Every structure is written in structure tokens, then in C-alpha cells.
Amino acid sequence: MFPARSLAEDDTPAAQALLDRLRPCGYEPGMELAVLAQTGHRIIVALDGAQVAGLVRFREDEGIAWFDLLCGDVVGAGRELVRAVGRVAQDRGLRLSRANVPEDSRLPDYLGRLGYGPIGRVKGPGGAPWLTVERRLPLLPVREQRRSDAAAIGALTGEDPWVFEQGTRPGWFVLADGDLVAGVVAAKADRTGQAEARVPVTRPGYGGRGLEVWMLERAATWAETNGATSIRVPVAPVLEPLKRELEDRRWFREGDVFAKKLTGERVALEPVEWD
Numbered sequence: 001m002f003p004a005r006s007l008a009e010d011d012t013p014a015a016q017a018l019l020d021r022l023r024p025c026g027y028e029p030g031m032e033l034a035v036l037a038q039t040g041h042r043i044i045v046a047l048d049g050a051q052v053a054g055l056v057r058f059r060e061d062e063g064i065a066w067f068d069l070l071c072g073d074v075v076g077a078g079r080e081l082v083r084a085v086g087r088v089a090q091d092r093g094l095r096l097s098r099a100n101v102p103e104d105s106r107l108p109d110y111l112g113r114l115g116y117g118p119i120g121r122v123k124g125p126g127g128a129p130w131l132t133v134e135r136r137l138p139l140l141p142v143r144e145q146r147r148s149d150a151a152a153i154g155a156l157t158g159e160d161p162w163v164f165e166q167g168t169r170p171g172w173f174v175l176a177d178g179d180l181v182a183g184v185v186a187a188k189a190d191r192t193g194q195a196e197a198r199v200p201v202t203r204p205g206y207g208g209r210g211l212e213v214w215m216l217e218r219a220a221t222w223a224e225t226n227g228a229t230s231i232r233v234p235v236a237p238v239l240e241p242l243k244r245e246l247e248d249r250r251w252f253r254e255g256d257v258f259a260k261k262l263t264g265e266r267v268a269l270e271p272v273e274w275d
Contacts (some may be wrong), residue, residue: 002053002077003225003263004084007033007043014052015045018073025101026057026068043069044084046077053077058085065089065097070107082114087221090141093176096134103129111135140182140211142218145172152181156201171226173218175202175211182206187219187231195223195231195262199238212238213245216258224262232259 007015016033036057037043046054054072058065067085072078089097100122101107108118108131116133124130145153147165153174154161163169175183183202189195200215216233223231233239235256239246243253251258 002046002048002074002080004044004046004080005225007037007045007055011045011052012037015043015055018052018055018071019069022071022073024069024071025099025105025107042088044081044088046072046074046081046084048074048077054081056081056085058088060089060092060094063094063096065092065094067097067099070099078110079114082111086135086137087218090137090143093141093143095137095141097137098132098134100124100130100132103131108133138214140175140177140214142173142175142185142215144168145174145184149174149181153184156181156184156203157198171219171222173215173222175200175206175215177206183211183215185212185215185219187223189223189226189228189231193227193229195220195226195228197223197231197233199234199236207238208241210242210245213242213249216246216251217249220260220262228262230259230261232257 012034019027019031019033033043042058044056044058045052053074054077055069056067057069058067065085065088070078070081072081086097099111099116101111102124103121111133115135118131119134120132122130122132145164145168147167150161150164153159153164153172164172171187173185174181183200183206185198185200187195187197197216197219200212202211220231235253235258239258246258249260251260
């Protein structure tokens, strides 16, 4: 797995060299990542150890996530970047992710394997035929907690809502059904590399659907992004029936916890700030 995060200043030279060499869709001669980052563009990079292995540009337009400049020179980096775009979109409550790609390239098939299908045609540079491909993101995204979620989080967890009214708390995520908070999960990571997740809680009617697995995966992604090498969650009645699904995602029971090993690439000491 290649940890993905926002472009940092130290990444820029390597990312620029990669961009100029691969010239992906959306590339224009003279394009400078440092300038793009300073003018509001969201550049996400994938890391292979400490090295930049790929990058992608993300933007939001009228409630839809769009991406371009997707490139990577290590197998698997592009896939992780596309998934990172999906996570960023979900954190913002977006349900559609799109890209425009040349029809006669390998990208339509590549993105097709990641859940993107063609929805229309557009003219690319020089009038070349391009496809617009789209993926509908899960209808119940697990996104970052917002101030407006405070009362619902308090009702579901027993935590003081006032704390959440002050802003986004690191490691707290909600399962969102439109504007309704249908569930809550949280994680915290210490500096030894160990992360702890709270047992996911859901509203009545949302349990028994396996959503807790998706919620824990979001918590694990956050923990990994923040340098954790492992994460665990207490075994609970809500999770015991999901043992098979958890094992499929490499959460294994160890005594009274389910534990998952992570890559532990410490790429940030705080949650990724996408805004």
C-alpha cells in the first residue's frame, strides 16, 4: 500500500519531475505544482517509502469530485491515488467522482477496474475523442466529523456534544446517510505506532448490514496516514458476526481485540488537511 496525502513542500521537486516526465491527462507545458498548490489546487501524492511514487489533482465542482494529472511510476500507486480521491470526496460528502480520459488510451479500462464507467464523450486537446468516466461512491460515506454532527455524536456515543461543536476532532468519523448521522467511529494513535479504535456505533436500522467494517477501515486509513503500524478494536457483540468480513480486510482476532497491521509510513502527525 502507498500512503497518500496532500503535497508537502518537500515533495514538490520530485513530484514536479514525475509530472514533467510522465505528462498525464490534464498536463500542460510549463505547469508548476508549486504554483498550483499556492492557488487552491489540491494535489495528492502517493509515497513509496519516503519517495514520491505518484500524484493526482483533485477538485470539487458543483457537488462532484473531479480528478486529473493521475500518474505514477510504481505499480499500485495509481490505484491508491484513485482510492484517495474517493476518500477525499466522501469526507466532503460527495457521491460522484469523475474524470475525463482519452478514449483510445488504457485509462478507460484501468479506471473501469476501479469502478469507473463511461457516461459521455467530450472533446479533448486538438478535438481528440475523450470519455467522461464516473463512479458513484457509497451512498453511506464515512466522512470526517463536522460541527453540525455534534448533537448526533453525543446521542450515539454519550460524549459531550460541546467538544464537537468547537470543530473537527482528529480521528472522528461519521457514517452519513445524507444529512443524517447514522453511525460514529473514532481512532487515536500514539507515538509508539499503536492505534486504538472505538467500537463503531450505529442508529437503529443500520446495524447488521456490515457497515461497521467499512467504518473501521476508514479509522484504519486515518491511523495509517498518521504513522500507526497497527490498529486494534475491542471484540464486541456487534463485531463478532463480522469476523469473516474483518478477516478479509486483515483484521484478525487476538484475544479480546481485532487487530490489523499497517504499513506505518509516518507521513503526517496530524489528520490530513484537505481544505
